[in-house]
Amino acid sequence: MAENSSCCTPEGSCHSGGTDVQVGEVTTTYRVTGMTCGHCEGAVSSEIGELAGVSAVQAVAATGLVTVTSKAPLDEDAVRAAVDEAGYELVGQAA
DSSP states (O other), X not given: OOTTOOSSOXXXXXXXXXXXXXXXXXEEEEEEESOOSHHHHHHHHHXXXXXXXXXXXXXXXXXXXXXXXXXXXXXXXXXXHHHHHHTOEEEEEOO
């Protein structure tokens, strides 16, 4: 997004969330167990990144959190399958 662009409509209403993402994108954070290093982060990010509609993935081994930005909400079973393929376990969405 341009530095001074806004997600708000001319009428003043804004989308919910308050994060710096493009309008129409969804950000979801998942808890994944088994990641211990940068290689683990890369493997999980790579597999989830191949899912249709995913525009960004950030996995952090130290916290076990994986933040996914996508064009629409993802099917959790698809995310689970991607994490399984990488060799780790999806616990579910982080609270």
